[in-house]
Amino acid sequence: MSERKTVEEFNGIYLDLSKQSGKVKFAEAGLAWRPAGGAGGENFALDGQQFTQCQWSRGARGYEVKILLRDSGLIQLDGFEAEEFDRVVKIFRLFYGLNLEHKDHALKGWNWGKGEFGKAELAFSVQNRPAFEIPYSEVSNTNLAGKNEVAVEFSLPAGGNETGTNGHMGGARTKGRKSGAGKDQLVEMRFYIPGTATKRENDDDGE
C-alpha cells in the first residue's frame, strides 16, 4: 500500500456553526477540533467509534461534512473546499470504514415536498432531495397551530447572546443553539400537513 498519513488536517473549519473557524484533525482514533489561535485552550474531541454515517453537501460556509453519531446526535463541520472531497472520502474510508455520501440538496426553491423523520433530524425533501434538515436537538417546542398546521419553535441563546457557549470553543454551538449562529436567527417554522382523513382511507385500501 502507498504512503498513508496517520493524521489529516484542515484549516478554516467551523464546528457546529461556531463563530470562529478552526483546525480539524482526523486520525484513526477520531477527530479533534480547535478554534484558530487556540482560544479557550480546549480541544473538542470525538471518538471515531461514535461515527455511524457521514455526508458531504453544500453549506452556507463552503462544503459541509456532517457526521451522525451512535447516540443519535450529529456534528456539522463546515468550510471545506469542493476540491477536498476526494481527500475526505479517503479519510473516512481508511480511518473509520465509512462511505462519505455526496448529498445534493434541492435548489429548485419550492416550498412543497415531504417532511421525513430520520434518526437525528427532520429533513424536508423536494423531489427526493433534502432542502434543509433540522436536528431534533434544536427544537424547543412544537404545537398544532391550526387545522393542518404544525409550528416548530427553535432554541435560541438566552437573551439573544450571539454566542451560545460563553465564548468557549470559538463560539461553537453544541446542542440547542445552532439557530443562534447567524445574524438572522430562525425562530419558528410552520408546516402545512395534509389531513389525516386521506391517510386513513389509504390504510383501508390495504396499505
Added chain:
Amino acid sequence: DENGVTQKKFKKFESYKRDNQFPSKVKDLAIVVDEKASTIVLPIMGRPVPFHIQTVKNASKTDEGDFAYLRINFLSPGQGVGRKDDQPFEDPTAHFVRSLTFRSRDVERMDLIAEQITNLRKNAVRREQEKKDLED
C-alpha cells in the same frame, strides 16, 4: 405515472441549477435576496435554502425589544389565496413550508429585506399579469 399526473399541472420555476450559483453573501448565515434569480436564500441550520419568489405570499416585520422579527409567509393550501396552478395544492400527500420567522438585532437591515421581498413579489406578479395579457 403517479407523479406525472400532478406535476404536469404546475409551471416549472426553479431558483438554481447548481450549488455554485448561490450569492457569495450566503456565507454570513444571513437572509439574502437574490433579485437575479427571483429568489430569497434563507439560512436554516447552516444551510443556504432557496425559496423562489413564486412561493412567497408576503413578508412582514415587527419589532420586539432589541430584535426585529421578519415573518415570511408562503403560499400553501387552505388560505383561500394564491395561484394554485403553480403549486401542487391538489396533491393530498404534499407537505408545505407555510411560514418562517427570523429575528435579528439589525432592525434597519430587516426593514430593507422586507421591502426587497415585497418589491420582488410585486414585480413577479406584474410579470405574470403581462404574460397573461399577451396570451389573451
